[in-house]
Amino acid sequence: MRRKFSIKKITFLLFLVSFVSVAQHNEKKDVANAPKEEKDLKVTIKEYINHHLLDSYDFGLFSYTNDQNEKVHIGSPLPVILWDNGLKVFLSSKFHYGETLAEVDGNYYKLYHNKIYKTDAQGTINYDAEHHPTNAKPLDFSITKNVVMIFVVFLIMFFMFKRMASAYQKNNGMPKGMGRLLEPIVLYIRDDIAKPNIGEKNYKRYMSYLLTIFFFVWIVNLFGLTPIGVNITNNIAVTFCLALFTYVITTFTAKKDYWKHIFWMPGVPVPMKIILAPIEFLGTIIKPFSLMIRLYANITAGHIVLMSIIGMMFVFNNWLGSSLSFFLAFVLGILELLVAALQAYIFTMLSALYFGSAVEEHDEHH
Amino acid sequence: MEGLNYVGAGLIVIGAGIGIGQIGGKAMEAIARQPEATGKIQTAMLIAAALIEGIGFAALFAA
Numbered sequence: 001m002r003r004k005f006s007i008k009k010i011t012f013l014l015f016l017v018s019f020v021s022v023a024q025h026n027e028k029k030d031v032a033n034a035p036k037e038e039k040d041l042k043v044t045i046k047e048y049i050n051h052h053l054l055d056s057y058d059f060g061l062f063s064y065t066n067d068q069n070e071k072v073h074i075g076s077p078l079p080v081i082l083w084d085n086g087l088k089v090f091l092s093s094k095f096h097y098g099e100t101l102a103e104v105d106g107n108y109y110k111l112y113h114n115k116i117y118k119t120d121a122q123g124t125i126n127y128d129a130e131h132h133p134t135n136a137k138p139l140d141f142s143i144t145k146n147v148v149m150i151f152v153v154f155l156i157m158f159f160m161f162k163r164m165a166s167a168y169q170k171n172n173g174m175p176k177g178m179g180r181l182l183e184p185i186v187l188y189i190r191d192d193i194a195k196p197n198i199g200e201k202n203y204k205r206y207m208s209y210l211l212t213i214f215f216f217v218w219i220v221n222l223f224g225l226t227p228i229g230v231n232i233t234n235n236i237a238v239t240f241c242l243a244l245f246t247y248v249i250t251t252f253t254a255k256k257d258y259w260k261h262i263f264w265m266p267g268v269p270v271p272m273k274i275i276l277a278p279i280e281f282l283g284t285i286i287k288p289f290s291l292m293i294r295l296y297a298n299i300t301a302g303h304i305v306l307m308s309i310i311g312m313m314f315v316f317n318n319w320l321g322s323s324l325s326f327f328l329a330f331v332l333g334i335l336e337l338l339v340a341a342l343q344a345y346i347f348t349m350l351s352a353l354y355f356g357s358a359v360e361e362h363d364e365h366h
Numbered sequence: 367m368e369g370l371n372y373v374g375a376g377l378i379v380i381g382a383g384i385g386i387g388q389i390g391g392k393a394m395e396a397i398a399r400q401p402e403a404t405g406k407i408q409t410a411m412l413i414a415a416a417l418i419e420g421i422g423f424a425a426l427f428a429a
Contacts, residue, residue, distance in 0.1 A: 191404070290420045297423030346416045349409070 045311035052307060053300065054114050055146045055235055057092040078148060082109070083117065084138035092142075094173060109138070110341070116140055139170050146238065149230045153219050157212075189214055189348060197352040202359045204251035206352065213242065214348040217295065219342030224299060225333065233299045233343075236292065246351045250284070254358035287354055291347060298343050375426055382422030389414050 066072050077093035084107060094102035095111040100342045101119065102109045110119045117125060117135040126134045160178060167176045175183045178234040189210055194203040217233065220286065224231035232238050261281040265273055309332060369391035397404050 153367070192409070290417070290424075293424050294416060294420040297426070298419070301423065301426075346412060349413060350416070355414075 041314060045308075045314065045332060049304060049307045049311065051087060053231070053234060055144045055304060056114065057095065057111065057116075057142060057144055059145050059148060072260075078145065079143050080116070081141040081143065081216075082116065082138040085233065088138070106306040110135075116142075122301065137204055145230055146232045146235055149220070149223060149228075149232055150238070153216065153223065156219065157215055161215075185214075186211060193345075193349050193352050197349070197356040198359065199356060202355075205253070206249070206355050209245070210348050210352055213245070213351060214344050217242070217347050218341055218344035221299060221343060222337075225340065231303055233295055235301060236296045239292045242290040242295070242347070244319055246291060247285075247288040248355060250288075250354045250358045253355070255361065257362050258358045266362075291350055295347055298339060302332075302339055304331050306336060378422055378425045382418055384414050385418045385422075389418070 003360075057080060058073075059075050064072055065207055077091045080088075080092050080102075082088040082104075088104045088107070090102060090104050094104075095109075104113075108119050110117050110125065112125055112133060116131055116138065118138055119135055128134050164177075164179045164182070167179055190203070190207060194207055194210055198206055211227070220232045220238075224233065231251060263277050263285065265276050265280070268276065306329060309325050309329045313322040313329075316322050316325060389411055393407050396407045400407075
């Protein structure tokens, strides 16, 4: 029995070794063939990742180079809305993916490095000493890819939860359908995030915000993992807004004790109070700032790593390396699913913690 | 001096890794000692890990 097993093992090993040798053979050929092409590939992958991380003015799904050596983009243009001595609205297809100028009412606009600049009819861009464009930038209210996806997530959430609410009403508070899936999550947020951190007395006021922020961040993160190729929380402006909500709610619902503990900390000597006040005040700003950075950096880093590993498949270009990086990408993809939920959880958790500190009532004897 | 920022980034990652490793290890220990407090320990662990991660990322972006 044992012998049979070992024979199987040896056969399997030999089988593996033969494949490895084939792979090595391939590799040698590749290196000899095209060292320059490989460098181009690396540059292309880098550009591709950078492009993926940025917001864009059109909803592009993918692009390829066809037989006539033309770049073909699949996707739909989105409206560009500019404020430049009056409202200017046009479709982003006028830019032709940055290849041409867009002319509106005698003004010329150029898409340069994913930003819109006002130029003359020839489309010249002037640079300063550090190679930054000095052209005028019109105020930009465009409906970009990220904005579209935020609208989509908003609609999904609105209709999903509205339907769930009416289903609960019909069934006398029994969950049905989607409700069965999401009820444990809602209860978890109430019982394990809101109640312990904010307190029995005050938690109800914050539940709507905590639930909204949790599901918004979660769904948005999940959309970032789909092949549509949007990543909204990867935009620091979005996370800035989310953190701003938390800051504003904390500041405006804070009770007397919260401000007292910031500006006139009870129980410490007066000189210490004067030193502590600015530090504590800075702390109130650093808290939402860290919320912003954490969500943004986690999602960005996850996307960069995932895309780099997918890019490695093309760099290796042999079956051993490529399948290894495919496996790694698969495992990382699952990890990213976890991170998507975890970041939503941590954002909600820390928001609840800050709200809790804002409404906490202290006993006067420290 | 070119490339020193990469050394800095490496140091940051090492530091954050040690920190989060410590938190994870200690949390495991705590759960082993008191399995009934698993939920609370996990929550506290995640918060602490998230705070370290936040600082790590902030420094990484500066580097």
